[in-house]
Amino acid sequence: MKLTPKQKKFADEYIKTGNAMQSAITAGYSEAYAKARSSEMSENVGIKSYIEERMAEIKSKRIMDIEEAVEILTSIARGELKETVVVGTPVGAETVEKEADLKTRISALKEIMKRYPGNDKLVEQQIRKLSAEADIAEANAREVTDNGTANEIRVIGFDRRAEEDERS
Structure with missing residues (x-):
């Protein structure tokens, strides 16, 4: 009609x-x-x-389709997508645009790789290694507040886990 x-x-x-x-x-x-x-x-x-x-x-x-979701994940992984964060300053608070940190970018890469069934074990191991490196970098960044001994123990622990992951 x-x-x-x-x-x-x-x-x-x-x-x-x-x-x-x-x-x-x-x-x-x-x-x-x-x-x-x-x-x-x-x-x-x-x-x-x-x-x-x-x-x-x-x-x-x-409703978002898979293509749009992968495009967003890709822009996060490339550091193109910025987020607004509030940062405290001596004068007050201000907003700053920043790109995703290394861990978030790696997570985005993992999500993208899940959508492609042809990914191989080498890629998985490389991602695990990058994740371990990101954990180490984060631990080193906290070194400002931690003492050196505690930080060394944490870094050694991450290295062992990365080695174990590569062996399996």
Whole structure:
């Protein structure tokens, strides 16, 4: 059933507002007609099916597909996607744009690799090694607050885990 331009406008407005009477008035119907017939209009088979089709279109556009997800993960892995963080300064707080840290970038790479079943064991080992290096780098960054002995123990522990992962 083909809808008139007024009926289409009514349906589009009804999708936006959910208010049948106001949608009818906005579509160009008189206020008296809108009061008397707006609920009937929303039950009209043609208008109802048009609204259902439009709602399905809107819903499908709001859901991310796999391609979009991989594109976002790729931009994170490349350091292109920035996040806003609040940093405390002696004067107060300020916002700074920063790229993802090494661990987050590695996680993004792992997620991308899961989507490609042809990845091999060498790639997995390289990712594990990079993860271990990221853990070591993070531990070294904390060295400012830790004493040297505790930090050495932690780094040695990470090296052993990386070696064990490479052997398996």
